[in-house]
């Protein structure tokens with residue numbers, strides 16, 4: 001059914017303006033009839049991380065369902081978890097269009113959306129309306145572009161969303177809000193994470209445990225990464241997502257003209273860099289908390305490489321544009337067949353198996 005849906009819609013969607021096609025996809029998902037029988041994941045694919053039980057490790061990355069309109073449909077399609085957002089306290093229109101560009105020949109995307117979203121009030125109402133359906137739905141939080149107290153925005157969002165969020169992702173790594181990424185610098189990050197872990201403890205009383213993860217840019221230098229990991233460990237964060245889109249442009253890109261568009265690059269051309277930074281993060285974290293790997297996953301093989309580089313969970317977005325939603329099932333099937341072939345009971349046995357080796361390789365071009 002999903003494959004037939006992909007076969008019908010993908011060629012058409014790809015002919016349309018990228019953002020218009022995205023809007024259609026969200027609307028299509030909202031009206032997709034629920035499958036008659038939900039397919040259960042094999043218990044071998046189950047993952048336990050930051051106190052949550054994930055039915056499988058494949059998540060929908062932030063930015064696809066910014067406004068929490070399609071979380072249930074995405075869970076039904078087989079994602080083990082869905083991250084909605086980024087949400088900011090106040091609604092925002094984002095940057096002027098066009099702001100989303102496909103790099104077809106590279107299977108990449110450049111975006112400079114700029115946190116366009118409906119704002120906390122509306123998104124909260126939507127999440128509250130679906131809360132009884134269950135499933136793991138994380139809330140990715142960001143600061144308003146014109147905010148005078150960006151750290152205060154994140155605190156406010158934790159207070160607001162704690163009753164409906166399975167976990168929070170603190171997005172300080174979007175390249176499309178000027179100055180946002182400077183929150184990754186040591187002093188600012190230490191202050192921010194101090195305030196956020198305080199908020200996490202405060203909301204625990206009424207909302208229970210809500211893990212807080214930090215999402216970083218793949219463009220950090222290794223010195224910066226040293227600081228970020230050290231602060232995240234000191235502040236007892238629950239996990240990190242590695243990572244967001246890159247402002248770099250690999251020299252191997254074929255769509256050179258489109259690649260000049262300002263914004264963050266994602267998809268296949270991001271795979272090598274984001275996997276290297278993931279492995280570098282893994283060796284620094286030393287098991288203190290789990291990592292979520294994102295960037296260029298587009299097959300069972302690349303999902304496995306992320307896990308072996310250090311990811312306990314994985315997320316994807318860009319490859320769905322090129323390969324369709326059937327990819328989720330394909331990745332799960334491939335991961336399961338690797339487990340069966342190698343006689344392993346769970347993916348946790350191979351998380352980080354290649355991290356040391358990857359960090360010894362030449363820096364990816």
Ligand SMILES: Cc1cc2nc3c(=O)[nH]c(=O)nc-3n(C[C@H](O)[C@H](O)[C@H](O)COP(=O)(O)O)c2cc1C
Pocket residue numbers: 061062063064066085086100109111113115140171174215243244245266267268270294295296297315316317318319
């Ligand atoms: C169009 C678009 C919008 C995105 N918006 C967000 C966002 O709002 N917040 C965020 O943390 N990441 C956002 N991302 C980044 C993705 O969540 C993900 O980290 C990145 O694209 C790498 O994964 P991929 O190569 O599988 O796409 C966005 C990505 C794309 C392509």
